[in-house]
Amino acid sequence: MRQGLVVQGLSKSFKGAPHPALEEFSLSLAPGSCTAVLGPSGSGKSTLLRTVAGLEIPDRGSVLLDGQDLATVRPERRGMAMVFQRPLLFPHLNVLDNVAFAARIRGVPRRRARADAESFLELVQMQGTGRRAVTGLSGGQQQRVAIARGLAARPAVLLLDEPFSALDPELRSAMHELLSHVREQLNPMVLMVTHDRDEASAVADQLALISEGTLLQHSSVEAMYTRPVSLQVSRLMGGTNEVPGTIRGGVHYSALGAHALPADHPWAEGPATLLIRPERIIVLEDHNPGLPAVITRIRARGPRRLMTVEAAGVTLNAEETTCPHPAPGDTVRLQLPTSALAAVAPQPTAETSALISPTPKVPA
Numbered sequence: 001m002r003q004g005l006v007v008q009g010l011s012k013s014f015k016g017a018p019h020p021a022l023e024e025f026s027l028s029l030a031p032g033s034c035t036a037v038l039g040p041s042g043s044g045k046s047t048l049l050r051t052v053a054g055l056e057i058p059d060r061g062s063v064l065l066d067g068q069d070l071a072t073v074r075p076e077r078r079g080m081a082m083v084f085q086r087p088l089l090f091p092h093l094n095v096l097d098n099v100a101f102a103a104r105i106r107g108v109p110r111r112r113a114r115a116d117a118e119s120f121l122e123l124v125q126m127q128g129t130g131r132r133a134v135t136g137l138s139g140g141q142q143q144r145v146a147i148a149r150g151l152a153a154r155p156a157v158l159l160l161d162e163p164f165s166a167l168d169p170e171l172r173s174a175m176h177e178l179l180s181h182v183r184e185q186l187n188p189m190v191l192m193v194t195h196d197r198d199e200a201s202a203v204a205d206q207l208a209l210i211s212e213g214t215l216l217q218h219s220s221v222e223a224m225y226t227r228p229v230s231l232q233v234s235r236l237m238g239g240t241n242e243v244p245g246t247i248r249g250g251v252h253y254s255a256l257g258a259h260a261l262p263a264d265h266p267w268a269e270g271p272a273t274l275l276i277r278p279e280r281i282i283v284l285e286d287h288n289p290g291l292p293a294v295i296t297r298i299r300a301r302g303p304r305r306l307m308t309v310e311a312a313g314v315t316l317n318a319e320e321t322t323c324p325h326p327a328p329g330d331t332v333r334l335q336l337p338t339s340a341l342a343a344v345a346p347q348p349t350a351e352t353s354a355l356i357s358p359t360p361k362v363p364a
């Protein structure tokens, strides 16, 4: 029976490293899910993938696939395929034989292995390229071949370690589409490391945020942005607006006034920092209802504007596209929809953040 992948209390330290690469790290992946592992450089993302794949031996903890402990199972027998940032194809084999490689090693006759490989090349939209040398392919094409090679082993788990980070933005979007297509067709569990929040949101249904080897939060993409369990999570997810105050009866009181928090969450009473997602603040011209504010800075970010405003002595950042011809010094009105708001304990310690968000695992 498919039970998914369970990582339990993984710890791994390397000599000379400033902190353990993994510290009591636990995570569960449901069958068919796609989880992106996000975190700062050196936070332990690759070590997690390598340990799950069996390429690294943990100091403590276990990895279970569909209930089976994999401690004594060799990497090639774990039912997993790993794709790295660089495709690592065999340069002396053509495209088709790269994809057919795993089947040939298992003793599948060449003709059958190649026919099978052809169907995986089709899946990654590389049909008809089988006879080409891999060295003649572009970076994006090589990565497609690497994914086809991984999939040809029919893994239960596809481990992707920053597989698209060397590609330009358009190719990356195409690879995100490809990954959705692969998930629709084969439904493997996917665990993907990325540095990029936008990429994580584009491909994954669950995010696991890691810092210094510790899991900070595992939740849906939406919950990671709108229900961070701590200031640290909020900041790592691009949250920049933090307003000190107090919660009473589901309402946050601060210099900005009284703001009802989303009703679908048990907000604990007491001191709390109000978090306001910059992209959900509505900036309107002065004649509209809302909180009066003065623009202090405007920066362009593609089609959006990043605006810094002062409201009731509080500095806020807003990303907006609607306010016509704004300029520094203008008075505007801010609307803070309930969906833009969350709150966390003022001190980012495990105990105090638990007061505000009772469990670090936020349901999807």
Ligand SMILES: Nc1ncnc2c1ncn2[C@@H]1O[C@H](COP(=O)(O)OP(=O)(O)OP(=O)(O)O)[C@@H](O)[C@H]1O
Binding pocket: 014, 015, 017, 018, 019, 020, 021, 039, 040, 041, 042, 043, 044, 045, 046, 047, 048, 195
């Ligand atoms: N083979 C190794 N030997 C020594 N230290 C290591 C080894 N592999 C990882 N580390 C250390 O473990 C920590 C976690 O590294 P890891 O590569 O897992 O982080 P990461 O989040 O994937 O980083 P990045 O995003 O920069 O790739 C770092 O401090 C790193 O220096």
